[in-house]
Amino acid sequence: MAALLGRRCCGAAAVALWRAQRRQRSTFDVAVVGAGIVGLAAARQLVLRHPALGFAVLEKERQLAHHQSGHNSGVIHSGIYYTPGSLKAKLCVQGAALCYEYCDRKGIPYKQCGKLIVAVEQDEIPRLKALYERGLQNNVRGLKLIGAKEIQAKEPFCRGLMALDSPYTGIVDYRQVAQSYAEDFQEAGGTILTDFEVTDMEMAKESSSGSEDGLQYPVVVRSSKGEEIYCRHIVTCAGLYSDRLSEISGCSPEPRIVPFRGDYLVLKPEKCYMVKGNIYPVPNPRFPFLGFHFTPRMDGSVWLGPNAVLAFKREGYKLFDFSATDFLDAVLYRGPSGVRAQALDSDGNLVDDFVFDGGTGDLGSRILHVRNAPSPAATSSLAIAEMIADEVKQRFEL
Numbered sequence: 001m002a003a004l005l006g007r008r009c010c011g012a013a014a015v016a017l018w019r020a021q022r023r024q025r026s027t028f029d030v031a032v033v034g035a036g037i038v039g040l041a042a043a044r045q046l047v048l049r050h051p052a053l054g055f056a057v058l059e060k061e062r063q064l065a066h067h068q069s070g071h072n073s074g075v076i077h078s079g080i081y082y083t084p085g086s087l088k089a090k091l092c093v094q095g096a097a098l099c100y101e102y103c104d105r106k107g108i109p110y111k112q113c114g115k116l117i118v119a120v121e122q123d124e125i126p127r128l129k130a131l132y133e134r135g136l137q138n139n140v141r142g143l144k145l146i147g148a149k150e151i152q153a154k155e156p157f158c159r160g161l162m163a164l165d166s167p168y169t170g171i172v173d174y175r176q177v178a179q180s181y182a183e184d185f186q187e188a189g190g191t192i193l194t195d196f197e198v199t200d201m202e203m204a205k206e207s208s209s210g211s212e213d214g215l216q217y218p219v220v221v222r223s224s225k226g227e228e229i230y231c232r233h234i235v236t237c238a239g240l241y242s243d244r245l246s247e248i249s250g251c252s253p254e255p256r257i258v259p260f261r262g263d264y265l266v267l268k269p270e271k272c273y274m275v276k277g278n279i280y281p282v283p284n285p286r287f288p289f290l291g292f293h294f295t296p297r298m299d300g301s302v303w304l305g306p307n308a309v310l311a312f313k314r315e316g317y318k319l320f321d322f323s324a325t326d327f328l329d330a331v332l333y334r335g336p337s338g339v340r341a342q343a344l345d346s347d348g349n350l351v352d353d354f355v356f357d358g359g360t361g362d363l364g365s366r367i368l369h370v371r372n373a374p375s376p377a378a379t380s381s382l383a384i385a386e387m388i389a390d391e392v393k394q395r396f397e398l
Contacts, residue, residue: 028229029055030055031057031234034058035065038370038381040064040181044184045388046235046388047188054189057190074297078143080135080164087387088354091387093138102382108173110171113171115277117163117164117282120281124161128163140166142165146164157274157275171295171296177378196223200221201221201248204218219232219233219366221234233367235368241257249364252359266302267301292305356370
């Protein structure tokens with residue numbers, strides 16, 4: 001049954017079963033808000049570590065991994081680019097190894113097609129060599145610098161002066177990975193509540209400090225439809241809405257989320273043979289998250305891109321998607337121009353690493369917010385989940 005729910009979460013039968021499950025049990029030790037790949041990985045890790053406790057995942061959509069987790073490039077990153085010692089670097093390298101291991105164990109198809117970062121101008125070569133040194137510091141496996149002939153041997157239609165060869169870079173369908181996490185979570189006893197948009201969190205009135213006995217599940221979480229669940233603790237993995245959920249809970253609104261949309265072109269099917277693996281340019285230090293690259297997909301297609309344009313809606317995957325609230329949040333907040341911004345601090349600076357925080361007081365002390373989980377969060381999801389589970393155990397003394 002758990003596998004059925006994971007694969008057919010948007011079907012009428014599955015929705016009816018979940019609704020029945022809600023009525024049967026509305027109290028949980030920990031509620032995880034957000035059924036993207038990070039939220040599902042975290043929930044899976046928590047229930048595996050604490051099988052005697054009750055866990056729920058709350059998702060506002062009827063489908064799992066419906067937003068960023070289902071709209072990414074599908075690349076299993078190796079960890080080359082990230083600052084040595086940063087969480088990004090550590091979690092990416094660990095996460096990639098765990099991702100391959102998990103896919104092998106679950107029979108999830110992937111392709112370890114590799115990646116070339118190609119220098120086409122002389123002034124790019126020093127930056128390429130610096131990337132190579134950074135990758136070595138990050139313990140990325142198999143890295144080597146190759147020349148023009150080796151480039152052409154690996155990618156016959158690619159030309160360059162020098163390239164950084166990353167053979168352990170791969171591709172996978174992360175939506176399928178996320179669905180598998182959900183199945184693991186449910187099989188271990190976890191509950192997934194879809195169509196549950198969290199709009200309010202507060203301490204139950206009976207659990208005030210003046211109460212002698214209080215409640216075992218003192219936190220009330222309400223949906224936009226007026227549904228309620230009770231829990232002891234909350235973990236939010238809300239992606240594009242992480243700042244708003246933090247505000248709802250009375251915690252800090254920063255870092256703010258400013259959405260940028262990345263558009264891809266698709267190579268004509270008859271031309272896909274020209275690209276064997278991932279082909280990237282040497283990053284421009286002025287635009288560290290930009291660079292028009294070639295990305296093969298599990299379905300055999302090849303994506304070209306992305307660009308980065310301000311999105312007028314946080315879930316604005318189409319050109320004319322618009323939300324007045326999201327647009328005003330973006331344009332009235334100070335931020336850098338021309339940079340793909342996942343999160344910005346109060347001075348408008350890009351927050352580049354993962355951010356985890358909580359709050360104070362009765363409610364805030366019971367919440368852990370995953371505030372910023374930028375790329376490579378999908379690659380790193382299992383490693384991030386272990387870190388979240390460690391943090392939950394320490395903060396909430398599970």
